Amino acid sequence: MPRKSRNTALTEWMHIIIRGINRENLFYDKEDYERFISTMKRYRRETNYELAAGCCMSNHVHLLINPRNNTPGKLLQKILVSYSAYYNKKYDRVGHVFQDRFRSESINDYRTLVIVARYIYRNPEKAGICKAKEYPYTYLPLDGPLSEFFASQQQFTDFLETDNADRCLEYDSKSSYKDDEAIKIIINVSGENNPQNIQGYEIKARDRILHKLKLEGLTVRQISRLTGLNRNIIQRA
Secondary structure (H helix, E strand, O other): OOOOOOOOOOOEEEEEEEEHHHHOOOOOOOHHHHHHHHHHHHHHHOOEEEEEEEEEOEEEEEHHHEEOOOOHHHHHHHHHHHHHHHHHOOHHHHHEEEOOOOEEOOOOOOOOOHHHHHHHHHHHHHHHOOOOHHHOOEOOOOOOOHHHOOOOOHHHHHHHHHHOOOOOOOOOOOOOOOOHHHHHHHHHOOOOOOOOHHHHHHHHHHHHHHHHHHHOOOOOOHHHHHHOOOHHOOOOO
């Protein structure tokens, strides 16, 4: 666990969730993820905000951020407007890309700060995509601003990898889609009119479909309910 405690309240730090409009995907390929990350880095140099942790999921982004002298809304507006211009041009669309209002929570103490960081780090694993350490679009440097709360990088790593029941501000406690919408996605991804037929697929083909469904925003619970597959199978896919 962290080695230090602070008397100073950490109210400058915020956990922020940015969502795609109408729960639509923000990222479809590697180029999209890397463009958003590079945009974050560019405005970090320009505004000097501090980022302790971040994770880009397909239709939302988690950030653990200290805006410093910037108004959070204005800072995010710069980043999101820039990425939206890229996104709309690439996908030949117009209009909003992000939900109008981001969700946020203030961090009041160091313990909450590191727990939120761990929550963000383990978000891909919780979503059933892959092990947290294998996810390529998470930012959480072991020598970053959170390292001062740990005696060593190994202690920090052990803390991040510890199984836990952390609950923080969430993107959505429910599925991104209603069941009828989810069924259409399953049919589109698998080519099967009956989602239950996926049970009979060869393991590698089945797991490829399950992985794509999770990237589309379907929850493990919902996929299990609609396909009849065991949650552990879906979690590992």
